[in-house]
Amino acid sequence: MNKQINDSLDIKITGEILAQSFPKRQGGTSFTTFLQTKKGQFVWKVATELPYREWLKKEAEVMELLNKETELPIPLFMHYKEQPEENSLLMSKLEGVPLREALHDANSIEEKRSLFLSFGTLLKLLHTTRPPGALLTKNIWLEKQLHTAAYNVKHYKVDGNEELLTYLKLNQPKPIPQTLIHGDCTIDNVLVKDGMVYAFIDLAGVAHGDPRYDLALATRSIQSNPLLVEAFYEGYDSTPISIEEFKYFDGGLYEFF
Known part of the structure; x- marks a missing residue:
C-alpha cells in the first residue's frame, strides 16, 4: 500500500x-x-x-x-x-465522526435530538449560501437528474427500474427555487464534533438544485421518529416537506444514484 x-x-x-x-x-x-x-x-x-x-x-x-x-x-x-x-x-482531514457513528454512540434521545437540530441548522447554512458562479445554471436540476437516471438504469446496476423512472417523469413535484445543494446529504456524509453536526464531506453531488432532495435524504433514517424529524426542521427553520415529496426524492430519484 x-x-x-x-x-x-x-x-x-x-x-x-x-x-x-x-x-x-x-x-x-x-x-x-x-x-x-x-x-x-x-x-x-x-x-x-x-x-x-x-x-x-x-x-x-x-x-x-x-x-x-x-x-x-x-x-x-x-x-x-x-x-x-x-x-x-x-x-x-477534518476532526469528528460521521453522524451515523455519533447516533450509534448517543446515550439518550436528548443527545440524538441535539444532533439532528444541528444537522438542520448546518443544512440551512448550505441552502442559503450563494452557489459559486460556475455552478449557477438556468437549467432545471430535476430534469437533468431524470435524464441521468435514464442513462444509469441502462448502463449501471441501480436500485431503480424503468417503471419507477416513468412514474418519476410523470409525477414531478411542483417546482421551487433552486439552491446550492449537497446532493447526497445522508447521515454518513456529515461530521460531528463536540456533540454538533458541523461539516459536510463527500461532495460529488453538490449542485444548484432542488433543496427537497437534501431534506429527504437528511431525514430518511428518522421518518419513524417524529421527535427527531421535528428537531431537524427546528434547526432548519422550516416546515417539513410533504410525505409525497419525501417519497419522490428518497424512495424514487435516489434509487438511480
Whole structure:
C-alpha cells in the first residue's frame, strides 16, 4: 500500500507518511485512507471504476470552487490525479465522526435530538449560501437528474427500474427555487464534533438544485421518529416537506444514484 500511495501522491504536499488508518465504513464508490504525515492529517480517496472515477473528479472540482468562493465547513482540496487504473483525490482531514457513528454512540434521545437540530441548522447554512458562479445554471436540476437516471438504469446496476423512472417523469413535484445543494446529504456524509453536526464531506453531488432532495435524504433514517424529524426542521427553520415529496426524492430519484 505504501508504494501505491507513493506512486499516486505528491509527497511534497503530504510530507513523509507516518501511519495509515481507515474509516469504520467504506463508501461504495471509492476507497478511503486516512494518512498521518509529517505535515498533518489527510484523506486520500481512490476510485477505480466508472461512473465513480468521474464522480471523484467532480468532487475535486466542486471542493476547489467551494473552498475559494464560500466559507462552508468542508475539507480543503489538496491534490487530484488521474492515472490509467484509478483517479485519486487528496484533501485535508477534518476532526469528528460521521453522524451515523455519533447516533450509534448517543446515550439518550436528548443527545440524538441535539444532533439532528444541528444537522438542520448546518443544512440551512448550505441552502442559503450563494452557489459559486460556475455552478449557477438556468437549467432545471430535476430534469437533468431524470435524464441521468435514464442513462444509469441502462448502463449501471441501480436500485431503480424503468417503471419507477416513468412514474418519476410523470409525477414531478411542483417546482421551487433552486439552491446550492449537497446532493447526497445522508447521515454518513456529515461530521460531528463536540456533540454538533458541523461539516459536510463527500461532495460529488453538490449542485444548484432542488433543496427537497437534501431534506429527504437528511431525514430518511428518522421518518419513524417524529421527535427527531421535528428537531431537524427546528434547526432548519422550516416546515417539513410533504410525505409525497419525501417519497419522490428518497424512495424514487435516489434509487438511480
